[in-house]
Amino acid sequence: MVLLTLLAAITVGIIRTRNLFAVVVLSGAYSFLMASVMIVLDAVDVAMTEASVGAGISTVLVLGALYLTKIHEAPPRYSAVLPMVVTAGFGAVLIYGTWDLPPFGTAVQPVNEHVGALYLERNMAEMDIPNAVTSVLASYRGFDTLGEVTVIFTAGIGVMLLLKRWRTS
Amino acid sequence: MIDWFEALATHYNYWITIALMMAGLYIVVARSNMIKTLVGLGIFQTSVYLLYLSPGKILGGTPPIMAEGIETYSNPLPHVLILTAIVVGVATLALGLAIVVRIHEAYGTIEEDEITTVVDREDFSDPEPEPEPESDPEDSAA
Amino acid sequence: MILDVILRVAAKLFIPFILMFGLYVQLHGDFGPGGGFQAGVIIAAAVILYAIIFGKDAATRAVPEWAVRVMIPMGVLIYAGVGVWSMLMQGEYLNYNVLLHAGEKIGTYDAVHGQHWGVFLVEIGVLVTVTGTMLGIFYMFAGRGRPDD
C-alpha cells in the first residue's frame, strides 16, 4: 500500500515537471515501483518484464528521442478545463464500475475459479512445466503470444520504415 | 461510515489504480508536448495492468510456479495477459517516438499546439477551423 | 578520461555476465520467472550498453544491421512455422501435442514431450524477434543523428 501511494506521488511529479529529462527519470522510477507492486501481487514474470521494459528499454528509447528533439516542454496554451472534465467523467465511470468488484485478495471470485483455476489444475499433467505462466503463455494461449511477437515485428518494421536513412537519398 | 472504510480498505488498490489512470489520461489529453503525451500514455497503460493483476492475487498464495507443499497459487492468467499488454505498450511507444522524431525533423517542434496552427495554414483556404486535436472520449459513456 | 577507462573495463566485465543471464532467463523460463521476451530484452540491453560505451559503430561490428533486419522477421517465422508444422502433423494450428510421434505407430503422439518442444521453439522465436527489434529500434534512433535546426 505504501508502494501504491508512492506511485501516485511520482505521477503527480510527472504531471507537474516541465523538464522532459526529469520526466523520463521519474517515469523510470515509476516503472521500478510498479515492478515492486507486481511482485507483491505475485506476478513475478510480469514484474521482471516491467522492470526491464518500462525502466530499461523505454527509458533508453525516450532518451534517444529526446536527444533528437528537445528537452523543454512549452507551457500549455489552452485551459485545462476540458481535459479535467473528461478525466473526471472517466474516473466516475471507473469508480462506478469497480465499486462492486470482489474485495482484494479473495480466492472465491469468478476470476480465480473459472478458467484460471483450470490452468493450475491441468498444467502439470499436460505440460510438465512448473511455471504456469510460461505454459499458459506459450501453449494454452500461444496464439496470443504469436500475436504479441507480431506486434513487436510490426513496430520494428514500422520504426525502420520511418527512421531508416537510405544511402541513395 | 463503516461501509465506506471497509470499501476503502478492500478496494484500496483499485482506488490508486483509478487515480493513476486518471492522471495518465489527463496528461495525454491536456499536454501538448508529444513526448510527454507518450509518457502519459505509458502511465495510462501501466495502470491498467494493476486492474488486471489485483483480482488475480490471492492472500496467502504464492506466484504460480508449481512446487512441493504449496496449495494456493495466484491466478496465472492475468499475468499472461499483462505480459502481452506490456509488449504492446512498448511497441506503441517505440513507433510513437519514431513519428515524433520525424515530426521534429519536418516541423522543428514537438508541441502539438504549434503544429496544429501550421497545419491549418498549409490548408489555407479551409474555412472551417481545425478541430481540437484531442477528442472527448467520455461523451458517449456518460 | 579515467572515468572512461573505468566504464570500459566495467562494461567489458559485465557484458558477458549480462548475456549469460539472458540465456539463463531464456532457458530457465520453464521453472522460474522468465522466458523469451525477458531474455530478448536483457540480451538487447547488453548490446545497447556496449553501444553506449564503445560507440554505435563498435556495436554494429558485433551485431550488424543486416543481421538485425533478418532477425526481426525470422523470429515470427519460427513461431508461425511451429504452427504450420503442427498443422502438417494433423493437429490444429499451434497444437504442440502432435509435434512428436510416440514410437513407430502413426496416429499416436507423445503429448508432453511435444509440449516441451513446442514451448522451447516458440520461446526461441520470441527471443529472436524481441532481441532483433529492440536492437533495430535502438540503432534507428542512434543512427538518425541530431537534425541541424
Added chain:
Amino acid sequence: MSAPGLDLHAHLPALQVMVPLIGSVICALVRQRHVCAAITIGCSVLMPVIAFALLWQVQETGTISYAMGGWAPPVGIEYRVDAPNAFLLVLVSIMGALVALYAPRSVANEIRPESQGWYYSMYLMCMAGLLGMAITGDAFNVFVFMEISSLAMYTLIALGTERRALVAAFQYLIIGTIGATFYVIGVGLIFTMTGSLNLYDISTLIWEPDSTRPVIAGLAFITVGIGLKLAIFPLHLWLPNAYAFAPTVATAFIASTATKVAVYLLLRFLFSIFGVDYTFGLTPAAEILMILAVLAMMVASFNAIFQVNIKRMLAYSSVAQVGYMILGIALVSEAGLTGGISHLFNHAIIKACLFLAVGCVFFSTGATRIDGLAGIGRTMPLTMGAFVIAGLGLIGVPGTAGFVSKWYLIQGAAEAEAWWLVVVIVIASVMAVLYVGRIIEVAWFQEPAAAVVRKPPPEMVAITWVLALATIYFGVQTEISAGVAAEAARELLAGWRQG
C-alpha cells in the same frame, strides 16, 4: 503445404489469418519490391477464396469453431465463424485483394523504392490484423489483433507524401491507443466478473454476477473504445486527417475495411454477447447511439460540403456514413440491422471506388485540392465516370447499392414510427448531393486547369471500374448482399445466449 492427408478444409479459419501474416513476414525478409508486390497480390487473392469457402461452410453446417493449439475453449483461444463475421471476412478480403491488385504502380509513385518491400509487408500485416479481429472468438485476442492492425495502419499513414501525414499518424496513434486501452479496461472489468475471456463463454455467464455495475461499466468502456476506432461522431476527429494524408492505397484499404471491422465488433458485443435484453434493457445504449448517429449524419455531412481537399471531403462523408450504420444498430430491429449491415458492405465498395478514382487522378495530375480538379472529367473521362457512379451510390440514387441500404434503414425507421429519422436520412442525402455535386460540377463543367501528366495505368482504372460496376450490380441484384445481411441481422438479434 500438400502433405498427405492434410485437410485444408478444416484449417480454413487459421489459414485466413496466417496466410497474410506469414506473407507479411516473408515480405520483410525478402524486401525486393517486385517480389513483395507479387507475394502481396498472391496472398490477397487467396484471401477471398478462403473467405468464400468459409461463408459457404457456415451456410451449410452452421457455426464453425476452431480451437487454436488444440485447447478447447474456454481454456484455449477459439476462432468462431458464423454468418455475421463470415460476411465481414468476405468483405475485408475482397477489398484487400482489389486494393492489392491496384497497388503496385500507385505505391511505386508515392513511396520511395527502398521502402516499398516493407510497405507491402505492413499492408499485409494490416490485413492480417483486421481479419484476425473479425474471426477470433476471444476478447483479449481481439485486442492483440487490433494492435497489430493499428500499428501497421499508423505506419502506413505516416508514409504519406506530405509532412502533415506524420501529424495525422501521431494523432491517430494517440487516439487509437486510448481506444484500445479503453477496450482493455472494459474487457478487464468483465473478465473480473465472469472469469472468462472467451466471447461465447462470456455470453453465457453475463447474467451470473450479483452486481451488474462492473459489467455495465465494462460495456461502456468497450463501446467508447471501439467508438474511438470506428469514429462515432464526437470521437471521429482523428479520421479526416488520417484519410486525407495517407498514401492512396492505404486510404482506400483503411477506409473500406477498418471502420467496418470496428462496427462488426460493436455489433458483436452489443448483440451476440450481451444480448438485446442486457444492452438495451439495462442501459440507454440505443438512445445514446441514435443521437450520436443523427449528429454524425448531419454535422459530418455539413463539414464535408466545405472541404477543399477532396480526400478529406470523402473522409468526412465516411464519418457521416458510419452514422447510418450506427443508426441501423440503434433501431434494434431486423430491418434496421439489415440496413446497417448492408450499408457497411455497400459503403465499403463505394468509398473504395471513390478513393481509388481520386488515386488515379492524383497519379496523373498530382492534384488533391478540389479546385485542382477543374475539367478533369473531360481529360480523364473513364476515371471520373467511375467516380460519378460511385458518387451517385453515395447519395443513394435508386439503382445503386447505396439506395438499397438506405431503403432498409428508412423501412426500419418507419417500423419504429420514428418519422423524424426518415427526414434526417433524407436531409443527409441531400447534403450528399451537394458535396458530390460540387465535385461533378468542377470536374465536368469547368475548363480544364491542370494538365494530365500521364495516363493512369490500365489496371488502376480497371479496378476502379470493377468497384463502380459492383455499385450498380448490388443496387439491382439485392439478394446477395441484403440477403446475407438479413441472415446476419437475424442471428445477431437472437444473440448467443438463446441460440
